[in-house]
Amino acid sequence: MSIINLYLIDMSHASNTSGVDRHVSTLISGLQDVANIQVYWIHLRNDGTLLFPKEEKIGHYVKYSIPLPQQYNTIIAERFWIRKYNEQVYRLTKHLFEGKENCIIHLHTLNLIDLAVYIRELTGCKIITHLHCIPWKGLYNSNKKRFNRLYELTYTNKNKAEKPNSEIYVTNNCELQSYAAPDALICGTYCGIDFLNECIGNVTSNTFVIPNGGIDICDDLFRKYEKNRDENFNFLFVATVNESKGIFYILQALQLVQKKGYQVSLVIAGKHPPGFKKRIEQDYPTLNVTVLGLVGIEELKKLYIENDIGVIGSLQEQASYTGVEMSMFALPVITTNVDGLDEMFTDEVNALKVQTGFSSVFGLSVDVEMMAKKMIRLMNDKSLRKKIGQNARKLYEQKLSIELMINRTVNVYKGLIQK
Numbered sequence: 001m002s003i004i005n006l007y008l009i010d011m012s013h014a015s016n017t018s019g020v021d022r023h024v025s026t027l028i029s030g031l032q033d034v035a036n037i038q039v040y041w042i043h044l045r046n047d048g049t050l051l052f053p054k055e056e057k058i059g060h061y062v063k064y065s066i067p068l069p070q071q072y073n074t075i076i077a078e079r080f081w082i083r084k085y086n087e088q089v090y091r092l093t094k095h096l097f098e099g100k101e102n103c104i105i106h107l108h109t110l111n112l113i114d115l116a117v118y119i120r121e122l123t124g125c126k127i128i129t130h131l132h133c134i135p136w137k138g139l140y141n142s143n144k145k146r147f148n149r150l151y152e153l154t155y156t157n158k159n160k161a162e163k164p165n166s167e168i169y170v171t172n173n174c175e176l177q178s179y180a181a182p183d184a185l186i187c188g189t190y191c192g193i194d195f196l197n198e199c200i201g202n203v204t205s206n207t208f209v210i211p212n213g214g215i216d217i218c219d220d221l222f223r224k225y226e227k228n229r230d231e232n233f234n235f236l237f238v239a240t241v242n243e244s245k246g247i248f249y250i251l252q253a254l255q256l257v258q259k260k261g262y263q264v265s266l267v268i269a270g271k272h273p274p275g276f277k278k279r280i281e282q283d284y285p286t287l288n289v290t291v292l293g294l295v296g297i298e299e300l301k302k303l304y305i306e307n308d309i310g311v312i313g314s315l316q317e318q319a320s321y322t323g324v325e326m327s328m329f330a331l332p333v334i335t336t337n338v339d340g341l342d343e344m345f346t347d348e349v350n351a352l353k354v355q356t357g358f359s360s361v362f363g364l365s366v367d368v369e370m371m372a373k374k375m376i377r378l379m380n381d382k383s384l385r386k387k388i389g390q391n392a393r394k395l396y397e398q399k400l401s402i403e404l405m406i407n408r409t410v411n412v413y414k415g416l417i418q419k
Helices: 019-031 079-097 110-124 135-140 144-155 175-180 191-199 247-259 276-283 298-304 321-328 339-344 367-381 383-399 404-419
Strands: 004-013 037-046 055-056 061-067 103-107 126-131 184-187 208-209 233-238 263-270 288-292 309-311 335-336 353-354 357-359 361-365
Touching: 004 079, 004 110, 004 335, 004 404, 019 037, 019 184, 019 321, 019 404, 037 079, 061 079, 103 110, 103 404, 110 126, 126 175, 126 404, 144 357, 144 361, 175 191, 175 404, 184 191, 184 263, 184 404, 191 208, 191 339, 191 404, 233 247, 233 298, 233 321, 247 263, 247 367, 263 298, 276 288, 298 321, 309 321, 309 367, 321 335, 321 339, 321 383, 353 367, 367 383
Parallel strands: 004 037, 004 103, 037 061, 103 126, 126 184, 184 208, 233 263, 233 309, 263 288, 309 335, 335 353
Antiparallel strands: 055 061, 357 361
């Protein structure tokens, strides 16, 4: 096969490690074992320590880091200025494209579609947009009123003949182009496909579903499920702390469990807002909660091994790396039934699911009493914990491994080059 020149382009923030960051690093790692693919990572970064563009040869790939402008959010709202910025990015990275054939841009940040299209105009490369999340669902954290309106239109309006205009779902001026302009589109879940088909409509026909996969960092599969109900159970939450991750529903559920006479503790690993620890101390003074903040991969491995039950309280989630990693470590999981989590897990088989409900008055919420009951069930039943945990590991091995993700992704690359 001819060499494929692959350009991964994304945007990140130094203060946080997102699921997209985790996916890109996993993809790069997995591609090192694939012959005939040369990887270039063009990484636009909001980082006070990155003052100048930087090119590095790191093992099997080339990384070119470019600082983002301080006022980037203002720039992306103006097509004139974003084009000016794109011209500078291409000027800096032009040498990576020159004289090369079979070039593919794999775009991991929708805001950068203008850059990808600009490069395609100059080089004739192919573009893949990767839809890691459904953009309008992120409004839960920034504009809940609009989120609730869109949620009601999307999920309680299904029997009405008239469909909402796709533009009401758009969160910035690049988004629709991200779906229509690429040569191929990859979604992490089928709910992403449903969003594109039912809410957007005008998308490329060359669309694929490739679930996120994780590198197996579990060194030892031996996990004990032997605790008795009168012992302390350690629950684990891993995510950036924001409203859509449902942390306060989890805290309320644990409070109910504690009132039933059970001993529980909670470890929270992930970036959190200022004042978060103090709020927990004030609002949940009887709960044993440890707030760690952002942790490295070695510390995260210890947390997956040492804790008893993983809990995911998300109100929107397409392709959860927390779910992948908890499954990898055979950790019994309690999860909400939203979006990609509902696709990933099967209730009573490899997780226990908690219902969410929607009210036009109160919006989307988690059934706290049901979550508490699921927690108590797992604490009471060793055999259930063992079944859920071991089946979660099978889920990882059969559907969520890095090998599966890489094979499926490489097949998309090859299909584009052969066209």
